[in-house]
Amino acid sequence: MSFELVIIGGGRMGSALVTGLLDARWCEPERVAIVESAVRQRELLQERFAGVTVVASLELEHLTPSTGVVLCVKPDYAEGVARVAAACGATRLLSVVAGLSSARIEAVFSAPVAVVRAMPNTPVLVGKGASAIAGGSQVTAADLDWAESILSAVGTVVRVSERHLDAVTGLSGSGPAYLYLVVEAMIEAGVHQGLSREVSRQLVVATFEGSAALLALSGESPEELRAQVTSPGGTTAAGLRMLEGRAVRAAFLEAVAGATERSRQLGR
CATH class of the missing domain: 3.40.50.720 (NAD(P)-binding Rossmann-like Domain)
Structure with a gap:
C-alpha cells in the first residue's frame, strides 16, 4: 500500500x-x-x-x-x-x-x-x-x-x-527542563512567603505564559522588557540583585554547555 x-x-x-x-x-x-x-x-x-x-x-x-x-x-x-x-x-x-x-x-x-x-x-x-x-x-x-x-x-x-x-539539544531540547526547574523554585518561593501552593502555581504558570507571549509579540528584546519591570530601588531590582548575586546567569550558561557536551558524547 x-x-x-x-x-x-x-x-x-x-x-x-x-x-x-x-x-x-x-x-x-x-x-x-x-x-x-x-x-x-x-x-x-x-x-x-x-x-x-x-x-x-x-x-x-x-x-x-x-x-x-x-x-x-x-x-x-x-x-x-x-x-x-x-x-x-x-x-x-x-x-x-x-x-x-x-x-x-x-x-x-x-x-x-x-x-x-x-x-x-x-x-x-x-x-x-x-x-x-x-x-x-x-x-x-x-x-x-x-x-x-x-x-x-x-x-x-x-x-x-x-x-x-548538539547546541540545539543543549538549549531548546533540554530547555523545557530548565524552565520547569525555575517554575518549581518560584512556586516554592511563593509558598515560603505564605501563599498556598495552588495559588502560587497559578500565578507562576500565568506569569510564564504571559511573559513568553509578550516577548514573542512585542518585538522588544528581553533586556528591554526586563527594564520596563525594574524600577530603580524597587522590588524587582531587589529580587534581580539576589539572582545576579547567586550567579544565575552563569548557571544557565554552564547548564547549556554541559548538556551540549553530553549530546556530543552520546553521538560518538
Whole structure:
C-alpha cells in the first residue's frame, strides 16, 4: 500500500506529529501510516486516529511511502529500523532520533537517501514546540521544505547545520527542563512567603505564559522588557540583585554547555 507519509514509532513524539499534521490538514488521515511494535499502543493509536493505518513493525515492508518516512524511535533501535525503511524503498527520511548522525543513517541504505535530522522538544505535544532541522549530504532545498512542513505543524522550526544540533539539544531540547526547574523554585518561593501552593502555581504558570507571549509579540528584546519591570530601588531590582548575586546567569550558561557536551558524547 502507498501512503503519503509513514511514521515509524507511535509514542509521544510520533503521536504529536500525527495530531499536528491532521489538524493542519497536511494530508488526509487515510494517507498516513504509523508503525508501532507495542500491541497496546497500537490499539490506542487506532482509537485516537480514525482513518490512519496502524501496523506492527514487521509489516513495514508492505508499506510504500510516497513522500517519505519519519523516524521516531529510541536511539538503540534506530539503525535497525532505518534498514527496514531502506527495504521498503524510502528515499527521504526525517529522523528525530537524538545522537544518530545523518551519515550513520545514510550508511544503511544501498541507494542515495535524503536524511533530514531534527531536534524537537517536548512542547510539540501541545503544538508549541521548538525544532531545528539539518540536512545530510544528499538533502535538497525541497527535502528541507518537506521536513519543515511536517514539524511546523507542531511549533516553530529553524534550520541549522548538522554540527550545531548538539547546541540545539543543549538549549531548546533540554530547555523545557530548565524552565520547569525555575517554575518549581518560584512556586516554592511563593509558598515560603505564605501563599498556598495552588495559588502560587497559578500565578507562576500565568506569569510564564504571559511573559513568553509578550516577548514573542512585542518585538522588544528581553533586556528591554526586563527594564520596563525594574524600577530603580524597587522590588524587582531587589529580587534581580539576589539572582545576579547567586550567579544565575552563569548557571544557565554552564547548564547549556554541559548538556551540549553530553549530546556530543552520546553521538560518538
